[in-house]
Amino acid sequence: MKVGVNVSLYIKKFGGSSVATPEKMIGVAKRVIYEKKENDRIVIVVSAMGNTTDELIKLAGKVTKEKHGREMDVLLATGEQVAISMLAMTFMNLGVSAVSLTGEQAGIFVKGDYGKSFISEINPERVFNELENGNIVIVAGFQGINSNGNVATLGRGGSDATAVALAGAMHADICEIFTDVEGVYSADPRYVHNAVKMKEITNAEMLEMARLGAEVMQPRSVEIGLQYHIPIHVRSTFSQNEGTVIKETCKTKNNKYVVKGVTHDINVSKVLITGFKNEENIIDIIKNELIKNNISADMFIRDNKNIIFTIKHTDLEDAKIILASLKSEKLFDSIVYESNIAKVSVVGMDMLDSENVLSRVIKALDDVDIAVDIAFKTDISISFIILEKNVKDAVQRIHSEFFNNL
Amino acid sequence: MKVGVNVSLYIKKFGGSSVATPEKMIGVAKRVIYEKKENDRIVIVVSAMGNTTDELIKLAGKVTKEKHGREMDVLLATGEQVAISMLAMTFMNLGVSAVSLTGEQAGIFVKGDYGKSFISEINPERVFNELENGNIVIVAGFQGINSNGNVATLGRGGSDATAVALAGAMHADICEIFTDVEGVYSADPRYVHNAVKMKEITNAEMLEMARLGAEVMQPRSVEIGLQYHIPIHVRSTFSQNEGTVIKETCKTKNNKYVVKGVTHDINVSKVLITGFKNEENIIDIIKNELIKNNISADMFIRDNKNIIFTIKHTDLEDAKIILASLKSEKLFDSIVYESNIAKVSVVGMDMLDSENVLSRVIKALDDVDIAVDIAFKTDISISFIILEKNVKDAVQRIHSEFFNNL
Numbered sequence: 001m002k003v004g005v006n007v008s009l010y011i012k013k014f015g016g017s018s019v020a021t022p023e024k025m026i027g028v029a030k031r032v033i034y035e036k037k038e039n040d041r042i043v044i045v046v047s048a049m050g051n052t053t054d055e056l057i058k059l060a061g062k063v064t065k066e067k068h069g070r071e072m073d074v075l076l077a078t079g080e081q082v083a084i085s086m087l088a089m090t091f092m093n094l095g096v097s098a099v100s101l102t103g104e105q106a107g108i109f110v111k112g113d114y115g116k117s118f119i120s121e122i123n124p125e126r127v128f129n130e131l132e133n134g135n136i137v138i139v140a141g142f143q144g145i146n147s148n149g150n151v152a153t154l155g156r157g158g159s160d161a162t163a164v165a166l167a168g169a170m171h172a173d174i175c176e177i178f179t180d181v182e183g184v185y186s187a188d189p190r191y192v193h194n195a196v197k198m199k200e201i202t203n204a205e206m207l208e209m210a211r212l213g214a215e216v217m218q219p220r221s222v223e224i225g226l227q228y229h230i231p232i233h234v235r236s237t238f239s240q241n242e243g244t245v246i247k248e249t250c251k252t253k254n255n256k257y258v259v260k261g262v263t264h265d266i267n268v269s270k271v272l273i274t275g276f277k278n279e280e281n282i283i284d285i286i287k288n289e290l291i292k293n294n295i296s297a298d299m300f301i302r303d304n305k306n307i308i309f310t311i312k313h314t315d316l317e318d319a320k321i322i323l324a325s326l327k328s329e330k331l332f333d334s335i336v337y338e339s340n341i342a343k344v345s346v347v348g349m350d351m352l353d354s355e356n357v358l359s360r361v362i363k364a365l366d367d368v369d370i371a372v373d374i375a376f377k378t379d380i381s382i383s384f385i386i387l388e389k390n391v392k393d394a395v396q397r398i399h400s401e402f403f404n405n406l
Numbered sequence: 407m408k409v410g411v412n413v414s415l416y417i418k419k420f421g422g423s424s425v426a427t428p429e430k431m432i433g434v435a436k437r438v439i440y441e442k443k444e445n446d447r448i449v450i451v452v453s454a455m456g457n458t459t460d461e462l463i464k465l466a467g468k469v470t471k472e473k474h475g476r477e478m479d480v481l482l483a484t485g486e487q488v489a490i491s492m493l494a495m496t497f498m499n500l501g502v503s504a505v506s507l508t509g510e511q512a513g514i515f516v517k518g519d520y521g522k523s524f525i526s527e528i529n530p531e532r533v534f535n536e537l538e539n540g541n542i543v544i545v546a547g548f549q550g551i552n553s554n555g556n557v558a559t560l561g562r563g564g565s566d567a568t569a570v571a572l573a574g575a576m577h578a579d580i581c582e583i584f585t586d587v588e589g590v591y592s593a594d595p596r597y598v599h600n601a602v603k604m605k606e607i608t609n610a611e612m613l614e615m616a617r618l619g620a621e622v623m624q625p626r627s628v629e630i631g632l633q634y635h636i637p638i639h640v641r642s643t644f645s646q647n648e649g650t651v652i653k654e655t656c657k658t659k660n661n662k663y664v665v666k667g668v669t670h671d672i673n674v675s676k677v678l679i680t681g682f683k684n685e686e687n688i689i690d691i692i693k694n695e696l697i698k699n700n701i702s703a704d705m706f707i708r709d710n711k712n713i714i715f716t717i718k719h720t721d722l723e724d725a726k727i728i729l730a731s732l733k734s735e736k737l738f739d740s741i742v743y744e745s746n747i748a749k750v751s752v753v754g755m756d757m758l759d760s761e762n763v764l765s766r767v768i769k770a771l772d773d774v775d776i777a778v779d780i781a782f783k784t785d786i787s788i789s790f791i792i793l794e795k796n797v798k799d800a801v802q803r804i805h806s807e808f809f810n811n812l
Contacts, residue, residue, distance in 0.1 A: 022468035056488070062428035063492055064499035071498070074491035074506050078484040082462070085480035086469055092477070093470035100480050105555065126555075149511065149532075 008037070009131075009172040013045040013141065013163035017180050018237040019083055020050035022090075028178075028237065029090045032136070041131045043170070045141045045163040046087055048079025069114030070150055073143075077103070077151045080140035080159075088138050098136040101126065103143035104151065108162065110144035116155040118220070119144060119162070122169035139166065157218030164221045168228025174245075175225065176233045177217065183234050183243030184209070184216050187262040187399045191392050196403050197243070198260060200250040205260045205347050208381045212345040213265030222246060258357065259402040260348040264395050266388055268343045269316045270373075271297075271323070273307040275333025282331065283307060289326060295319055299343075299376040299383060307332075308374060310385065313339055341373070342391040345383040346398060358382055364401040370394050414443070415537075415578040419451040419547065419569035423586050424643040425489055426456035428496075434584075434643065435496045438542070447537045449576070451547045451569040452493055454485025475520030476556055479549075483509070483557045486546035486565075494544050504542040507532065509549035510557065514568065516550035522561040524626070525550060525568070528575035545572065563624030570627045574634025580651075581631065582639045583623065589640050589649030590615070590622050593668040593805045597798050602809050603649070604666060606656040611666045611753055614787045618751040619671030628652060664763065665808040666754040670801050672794055674749045675722045676779075677703075677729070679713040681739025688737065689713060695732060701725055705749075705782040705789060713738075714780060716791065719745055747779070748797040751789040752804060764788055770807040776800050 012032065019025050036042060056075050084100035091098035103110075107123035130137045141159025146152045154161055160177055167175035184206065185195040201209075203226040210219045216234060225232045225246060235243025276282050283300055286307070290297050295315040301308045311319050316339065323335050351357045358375060361384060365372055370393060373385040386394050418438065425431050442448060462481050490506035497504035509516075513529035536543045547565025552558045560567055566583055573581035590612065591601040607615075609632040616625045622640060631638045631652060641649025682688050689706055692713070696703050701721040707714045717725050722745065729741050757763045764781060767790060771778055776799060779791040792800050 022465065025469055059428065059488075060492065060495055063431055063496040066499065068495050068498050071491045071494045071506055074494075074508075075488060078487045081484045081487070082465075082481060085477045086466065088477045088480075089466055089474050090469040092474050093472065100477055102480075 007039045007041065008174075009041045009043070009170060011043045011045060011163050011167040011170070011172045011175045012178060013159055013176065014047070014178045014237060015159065015180070016047040016050055016052070018178050019046055019087065022086070025049075025087055025090045026094075029087065029094055029096075031237075033091075033094060033096055043127060043131070043137045043139060043166065043172070044087065045139050045159055045166060046080065046083045047141050047159040048076075049083050049086070052079040052082070067115075070152075073114045073151055073153045076153050077140070077143045080142055084138045084140045091136055091138075096136060097134050098138060099130050099133075100138045100140075101130070102140050102151075103162070104145040106137075106139040106166070108139075108144035108166070110146050110152050110154065112152075114150075114152050117144065117146065117152040118154065119165045119224075122165055124166065124170050127166070127170065157221070160218050160221035161224060164224040164228070164230060164232060167230040168224060172230060174231050174233055176235060177221075178235060178237040179216075180237065181216060181234075182236045182239065182241055184214070184246070184261070186257070186260070186403050187395055188214075188264065191264070191395045192262075192399045194404065195399065196257075199242070200245045200247060201260055202250055202349055203246055203248060204380055205349055206246045208345075208347045208378070209261045209263050212343065212347065212381060212383060213263040214261065217246070257403065258348055258350050259346045261346070262395055262399045262402070263345045263347065264391050265343045265345075266391060267313045268310050268341055268385070269313045269319075270308065270310050270338040270341055270385060271319070272336040272338070273323075273332050273334070274305060274336075276307060277331060285331065286323070286326065289322055290319065293318060293322055295322070299374060299385070301374060301376065310343065340388050341385050342388040342394075343383050343385055344391060344394045344398060345381050346402065347381045349380055351382070352379065360401055361398055364397050365394055368393055368397050370397070413445045413447065414580075415447045415449070415576060417449045417451060417569050417573040417576070417578045417581045418584060419565055419582065420453070420584045420643060421565065421586070422453040422456055422458070424584055425452055425493060428492070431455075431493055431496045432500075435493065435500055435502075437643075439497075439500060439502055449533060449537070449543045449545060449572065449578070450493065451545050451565055451572060452486065452489045453547050453565040454482075455489050455492070458485040458488070473521075476558075479520045479557055479559045482559050483546070483549045486548055490544045490546045497542055497544075502542060503540050504544060505536050505539075506544045506546075507536070508546050508557075509568070510551040512543075512545040512572070514545075514550035514572070516552050516558050516560065518558075520556075520558050523550065523552065523558040524560065525571045525630075528571055530572065530576050533572070533576065563627070566624050566627035567630060570630040570634070570636060570638060573636040574630060578636060580637050580639055582641060583627075584641060584643040585622075586643065587622065587640075588642045588645065588647055590620070590652070590667070592663070592666070592809050593801055594620075594670065597670070597801045598668075598805045600810065601805065602663075605648070606651045606653060607666055608656055608755055609652055609654060610786055611755055612652045614751075614753045614784070615667045615669050618749065618753065618787060618789060619669040620667065623652070663809065664754055664756050665752045667752070668801055668805045668808070669751045669753065670797050671749045671751075672797060673719045674716050674747055674791070675719045675725075676714065676716050676744040676747055676791060677725070678742040678744070679729075679738050679740070680711060680742075682713060683737060691737065692729070692732065695728055696725065699724060699728055701728070705780060705791070707780060707782065716749065746794050747791050748794040748800075749789050749791055750797060750800045750804060751787050752808065753787045755786055757788070758785065766807055767804055770803050771800055774799055774803050776803070 088098040088100040109121040110117040111120040141162040232246040494504040494506040515527040516523040517526040547568040638652040
């Protein structure tokens with residue numbers, strides 16, 4: 001194959017729902033073949049078929065109650081190995097040369113704990129060789145080989161990370177993430193029926209939206225895309241429509257939107273601490289103690305009397321134990337928890353230039369009688385704590401303010 | 407671990423029916439733990455759980471009609487990978503250190519075509535290391551890595567070959583094949599209710615019995631056992647009874663039996679060729695032409711007028727085409743095929759010293775009015791062609807002659 005200016009290297013990732021059945025696999029293969037231009041080189045990263053991973057976890061549960069990381073990863077890695085061989089055979093049956101590679105064969109080296117390893121290095125030599133031989137190359141997502149020579153998995157969403165990191169290592173033109181949504185929307189379409197599909201969005205905005213509740217892409221993959229300067233095209237497996245491209249800078253008409261997205265998160269609890277003694281580093285002490293126990297806290301606000309912050313509601317019971325311990329050390333007098341709350345946020349890189357976003361949100365919510373408890377601003381987002389029962393109305397009203405009134 | 411005279415290295419192979427369910431796996435693990443003496447080192451070779459392999463073949467059939475060997479082996483290898491990780495977790499849950507190794511990790515190198523590769527070399531370094539670390543080591547049967555760096559499977563029964571070859575490479579004390587029968591019997595217990603379980607049998611006898619219709623062990627594994635001087639203990643997964651040891655020479659009381667086994671094979675057709683021209687090498691020409699087409703022929707008998715031999719009934723249609731072609735070249739005048747026949751055989755290393763075996767069989771069959779069409783003698787067996795409808799009676803009568811009249 002001649003490599004010239006008209007040769008493009010695509011990394012295409014298909015998730016478990018895209019290849020859940022042999023019939024869906026045939027659909028995926030036909031689409032890839034249909035869209036492939038003569039000189040295109042195609043690498044496909046694939047997840048386990050359907051809910052295979054969950055079924056394997058259930059199977060392991062029948063012989064052991066404890067978690068045995070190394071062996072669990074040997075077991076789970078079979079899910080992707082089934083998918084790559086099946087998809088390769090699907091292509092071959094359609095008359096197109098294809099070859100499957102496990103994570104190890106694709107040169108994907110990982111580090112870290114079993115079940116949540118991270119990609120440390122990629123040597124894509126064999127992937128390039130198989131492309132040179134005229135193959136569509138199908139790589140197992142979610143897995144790699146560690147320094148002990150054992151297979152290890154990347155944790156949930158790991159196939160996205162495989163695809164983007166492979167795109168980086170191979171200097172691909174683009175990484176396409178095929179999924180069951182059409183792209184990144186200005187709000188959750190389940191809440192806002194006329195949510196706008198973004199044509200482009202920056203990695204920083206996407207990361208902030210993910211952190212604040214949007215569920216489209218795993219943050220790790222978005223970070224890797226930024227690190228390797230690879231545009232990520234999030235699009236639907238089941239339609240031909242263009243999706244959303246996540247890239248470092250955006251210069252499209254989308255920039256008419258000062259706010260890029262409205263997110264919400266109901267997995268939130270508020271912590272109010274009063275009567276604290278140590279003036280200097282009390283917030284750091286609390287933060288560090290929580291982090292040591294894998295609890296992330298957010299929206300720290302402090303005045304002379306109170307410290308307020310939020311945690312995930314699912315971390316509440318663990319946090320109570322840790323904070324009770326700090327209280328017993330006389331670091332503060334009292335703690336109040338509040339859980340019937342939600343966080344709604346607006347995200348956008350250009351918001352800081354537009355000083356009135358905060359007041360527009362407050363005004364918009366006030367119009368529908370929704371009270372804001374706390375507002376918290378970062379370089380790229382503003383988050384608001386409201387009552388959980390108001391979350392849907394709040395998202396709709398804020399979205400309408402920034403997207404439908406243009 | 408100290409290696410001393412009281413340290414034994416066991417290779418134990420469990421087939422798919424032995425580990426068909428999580429419950430059966432737990433049973434297997436408990437038995438291994440129960441029987442393990444303190445200093446024993448244990449390597450377990452395991453097949454895919456239950457009918458996993460058939461299910462994977464069926465799954466592949468939903469995306470492709472053709473056979474794609476490399477990808478099919480990637481797919482099938484997952485069956486054993488699931489089994490090794492599940493069994494390792496089962497041991498760990500019972501408080502016993504265990505580690506799983508794929509064929510590649512266990513240093514099993516293979517050559518030949520996908521789907522029917524053969525083991526070319528074993529480097530068991532990692533297996534020894536994992537044993538030294540105090541683990542029960544669980545190795546995937548049926549698979550290895552070839553010189554292209556691809557997983558390849560050994561074909562049906564390949565897990566037995568993995569176990570025996572690994573035992574050879576590791577100089578194990580014994581290779582135990584756990585299966586759903588109690589051992590090697592003097593005849594098929596479905597035909598002969600009082601068939602005798604052999605305590606010992608030689609590799610040569612076992613190979614001849616397999617060639618002549620017995621279905622206990624794949625011949626390849628028996629050959630490997632002979633090559634590496636490894637005794638093979640065929641025994642039941644589901645009972646504690648001793649089974650049958652296959653070894654180079656037998657010196658036990660079993661030697662009271664001049665015949666070691668009575669086998670039968672109904673997958674037989676007879677070919678009768680008359681009016682042949684070439685006196686010298688006509689049999690070689692026919693044999694070679696059949697072998698070129700993967701058809702094995704047996705029991706060649708020739709007199710001035712006729713050449714008679716047998717083939718597998720399942721090869722009959724292919725053989726007809728080949729022999730018709732030789733006939734059209736005027737090598738002979740006519741061919742007659744006969745298919746309602748069966749082959750019964752007696753096998754034993756010491757039969758040659760006992761000249762009356764042939765006449766005892768003829769007499770025994772004559773007693774029950776069964777006519778013998780052809781008798782054919784090798785160094786270690788005598789086979790008889792009879793009518794298929796008589797096969798059960800013939801086996802029973804011959805068995806009674808050599809085993810129950812003692």
